[in-house]
Amino acid sequence: MSNFLEVKNLSVSFPTEDGLVKAVDGLSFSLEKGKTLGIVGESGSGKSVTSLAILGLHKGTRAQVSGEIFVNGVEINSKDESEIRNLRGKEMAMIFQDSLTAMNPFYTIGEQIIEAYQVHNKVSKSEAKKHAITMLDQVGIPEPHKRVDDYPHQFSGGMRQRAMIAMSLSCNPSLLIADEPTTALDVTVQAQILELLAGLQKDFGTAIILITHDLGVVSETADDVLLMYAGKAVEYGTVRDVLQQPQHPYAWGLLTSIPRLNGAPNKKLSAITGTPPSLIDVPKGCAFNPRCSYVEQVGQACSIKTPELTPTSTDTHHLVRCHLESSNRQKIFTEQIRPKL
């Protein structure tokens, strides 16, 4: 099956008074219809900037974007604003972390879904309203024919997030980008929302990018995982490979710092020692080197040469960006990391 989304060598920088912020640097990944890619990384690693690029939302801003983004074969970066606007909603849509700021407080929930639907569908207002009610029903809003006339502040956080999903899905987009869609919600509601997304994906074959800093969420919902550090992919592969056979020292730090309370649904990443690097003055060589415990096993290269993203073995799509020699990395994984997973 061909990939619905292909991101090739994407870089996004922001010129600022302090210097050039390299938010995303040479990122490549792909996604098929009906599959979920989890993008994971600490705050500031470039996850949201990546999703905005896919939606073409850096157009007309100071952002400098290079590389190619193919959505259903159409290259986004070379298109102008109006052409992309046509694709947004129909081919791709986004769910934001904060539904309150993403919605207009002065319009009812129904009016906002109707507007989103009418952009791409030539239907009467009453037909669009019927569709809005159906969508609200589908995302589990009780009494949707009444709630459709409520304003965003009359909805609870979880309900509002559902309404935003209804809005995003109203034109049945082939690609849905969910940027930390459950971070602001309590654990039970989080689980319900993720279940809802999985159900909709099954019914409509939507490709989903799920951005999160919660590895528990990734392990339950994603097919593939892309781990980002300082704007670069440092590990990329299937959920199984990346979570069960992690190969990058950053992944080791994240995965072994998850509290192992059996079945605890809220397995947040606890911070590993050190802080994320400045994206204006990214550390030379491997950007992770100031925080890495394995530098002495490699020597000079870590602080001189940027490692390439390379397959962990000859017949795999599991990729890692690290200078550790592969048999040594495997040895460290088997002896020190696996027992802690």
Ligand SMILES: Nc1ncnc2c1ncn2[C@@H]1O[C@H](COP(=O)(O)OP(=O)(O)O)[C@@H](O)[C@H]1O
């Ligand atoms: N418009 C902007 N101007 C300057 N810097 C920005 C802008 N947008 C994002 N950045 C910077 O880019 C980096 C990546 O941001 P972001 O993609 O939002 O991170 P996250 O992984 O938390 O979603 C951050 O250092 C952020 O400060």
Ligand code: SF4
């Ligand atoms: S390249 Fe060096 S600094 Fe970077 S993760 Fe590998 S061992 Fe650590």
Ligand SMILES: [Mg+2]
């Ligand atoms: Mg973000």
